[in-house]
Amino acid sequence: KNQVEQSPQSLIILEGKNCTLQCNYTVSPFSNLRWYKQDTGRGPVSLTIMTFSENTKSNGRYTATLDADTKQSSLHITASQLSDSASYICVVRGGGADGLTFGKGTHLIIQP
Amino acid sequence: ETGVTQTPRHLVMGMTNKKSLKCEQHLGHNAMYWYKQSAKKPLELMFVYSLEERVENNSVPSRFSPECPNSSHLFLHLHTLQPEDSALYLCASSQESGTFYEQYFGPGTRLTVT
Numbered sequence: 001k002n003q004v005e006q007s008p009q010s011l012i013i014l015e016g017k018n019c020t021l022q023c024n025y026t027v028s029p030f031s032n033l034r035w036y037k038q039d040t041g042r043g044p045v046s047l048t049i050m051t052f053s054e055n056t057k058s059n060g061r062y063t064a065t066l067d068a069d070t071k072q073s074s075l076h077i078t079a080s081q082l083s084d085s086a087s088y089i090c091v092v093r094g095g096g097a098d099g100l101t102f103g104k105g106t107h108l109i110i111q112p
Numbered sequence: 113e114t115g116v117t118q119t120p121r122h123l124v125m126g127m128t129n130k131k132s133l134k135c136e137q138h139l140g141h142n143a144m145y146w147y148k149q150s151a152k153k154p155l156e157l158m159f160v161y162s163l164e165e166r167v168e169n170n171s172v173p174s175r176f177s178p179e180c181p182n183s184s185h186l187f188l189h190l191h192t193l194q195p196e197d198s199a200l201y202l203c204a205s206s207q208e209s210g211t212f213y214e215q216y217f218g219p220g221t222r223l224t225v226t
């Protein structure tokens with residue numbers, strides 16, 4: 001069964017600190033992996049998309065990594081800001097008509 | 113803004129009511145989706161439309177009825193809902209419904225069934 005597991009479930013850090021969110025998946029076959037940011041009361045917005053051959057991709061202060069061998073991905077946030085407070089969702093695209101498997105998300109809170 | 117709008121943003125309805133959720137995309141996409149997002153659960157795909165034809169229905173109860181009159185508009189008609197149907201309903205669109213195309217999400221409709 002295709003699954004995406006994210007950790008931690010929730011995280012609280014101080015403004016300016018760095019943090020890393022984890023995503024482990026068992027989706028097969030694998031097409032690509034996306035990280036979404038979802039602000040409270042809003043829909044998810046894509047941060048990065050990574051295919052099988054990509055190991056690292058950055059979007060400003062967000063850096064995603066992918067290890068297709070171990071089926072793990074991480075999202076690293078550098079110098080966190082209050083606006084980074086949100087849920088971060090890992091989504092893996094694999095087989096099936098739509099083929100998306102969603103993680104439950106990590107709820108990140110940045111405190112001043 | 114992502115180019116996908118949803119109305120209403122909030123809806124409270126009784127179990128005997130009939131209501132509809134509306135989604136409109138201004139991106140020229142050919143595929144549209146309805147998702148349900150419940151607390152502490154992953155997003156659940158409900159319906160997929162490609163070129164106005166339904167291509168997937170993930171065993172959703174018949175009290176949810178989708179309608180896609182054209183490639184820019186998507187509706188979700190609701191009737192005789194249950195309290196467990198309370199959730200955030202998200203609409204999304206993509207260029208095509210294939211494996212690579214990115215989905216753009218609307219802000220969602222927060223539905224409460226009393």
